[in-house]
Amino acid sequence: MLKKEKDVSQKIKNTDEKIIKAISHILLIFLGIFCVGSFLLVLGSSFQTEKEIQQYGYSMIPRGFSLEAYKAVFASPGMIIDSYTITIITTIIGTVIGLCISASAGYVISRKNYRYRKILSFFVFFTMLFNGGLVPTYILVTQWLHLKNTIWALILPLAVNAWYIILMKGFFQGLPDSIMEAARIDGASEMRIFFGIVLPLSKPVLATIALFYALGYWNDWYLSLLYVDNQKLYKLQYLLMQILKKSQFLNSEAGRAVMGTSEAASAMPTLNLRMAMCVVAVGPLLFTFPFFQKYFVKGITVGSVKG
Template sequence: MKRNNIVIHLILAGFALICLLPFVLIVSTSLMHEKDIALFGYSFIPKRFTLMAYEVILKNPQQLINSYAVTIAVTLIGTAVGLWLTATIAYVMTRKDYKYRNKISFYVFFTMLFNGGLVPSYILISRWLGMKNTIFALFVPYLVNAWFVLLMKGFLQSIPHSLVESAKIDGAGEFKIFVKIILPIAKPAIATVGLFMVLQYWNDWWLSMLFIDKENLYTLQYLLIRVMRNLEFLNTEFARKYLNLAQVEIPTLSARMAMSVLAAGPMLFVFPFFQKYFVKGLTVGSVKG
């Protein structure tokens, strides 16, 4: 058994290393000279270290800090509100004594097959709801996701209904049952869906592009995309000719990698807090009694 455990741990360690190598390569490339990347390609060990890519991106640090703050705020608010709505909808869909249960389930499933489209969604958010150029436009459209609701529903269905009935006999109301009994048991599902929501909000740039014109409301991803587009423009033959940039080395490939580091780095510190709940979620239902 011990020898088998050693083999399994070695295999898992090797797999973890393979998963880590791409990120190491990204960090290394972000520290390389642009000419070295063009001549020698990507390398785990830069031939010449430089922070030029980070210097270009951090040229306006206040704007970057502001974008981080906006993204963090949107992620926290959107995830918290979204989890509450997702859990409540999923809980209602699991209650067999609720007469509108099937209608709500159909409505949730229907939105997975059909949506309103881009133009109606834009009109709804910007004109009817008046959320254009407000922070609400950055998280309200993603508050309820049908797939997340069905994922949460699948977990809540595994909770014995006898717990709810026992709580009712003891005099607990619906809200107290949901908050005191259902939510604590559903921590693995909440953590799983919560991580998906965090990644969704953190990586989003689409809503900023559609609804935000004010620079102080740019999210991190959208700001980095704008910086990348500016660098690519400055690296064109037209810009170099008419802006006298022929002798200037403009990092584009290394800057792209540096942006990946700045965008993905914080998420690496989030996952460990959810890891134990993922393990519990994988083993739910494996042991009865």
């Protein structure tokens, strides 16, 4: 009797798991279709003409193929190349620096034998709730550190992220203590344990945090707005924003009055220009993400087990 009841309960459990998996797969399929469809819509709309968008709306398949939006974006190819270069440099250097800081800080506050780990953990968490504010930060960067109009002004303000440190801490706490205790018995120092044992076991969370840092640096435009006046140091996102603003100004009545041109003569693409800018900005990331994908989910789930 008990055996039959166990078999029935097991069948019900298996059925429930199958239903949950089926629903999850269906939702993920719809989400995937939505994401891919959105990107195809952006890509197709970037090749539409301004008049076509105004008349028929955005479309995945343009009625008439046009490169006017990309011509507007690459009207100054030298500036685009410079902005790409600055963005790539700041993304690589910033990601490496941020990853080193997050990993080392996360490891320190994850060790149970470290006396001040609770105080430092609270200090890290406190910075997630409150910060110094815009004006003190601007004074610190420009007046004290003298980083205005330097590439370091685009790197250092984003190099430390409290949330990434907490993720690292959670992952490191999930590593078996027996491995590190065995290394200590063999005479390994903390530096040896960290670089020789902990980091090789932490590839999932390292890849995940590296991806987060890279996305943050790549999409940043605010630091360029605050700390950079030199056009050669403009990041890609900020330069594209400037191009869009100039295009909108030239299409306005004030712009036509300043330029002394008619509405037809001063017409500049704006609707398709937005889509072309998205393609130009997001394109390189599409080739980067697959290299991190196999670590991404594991890094998030394991890093969030313990706080």
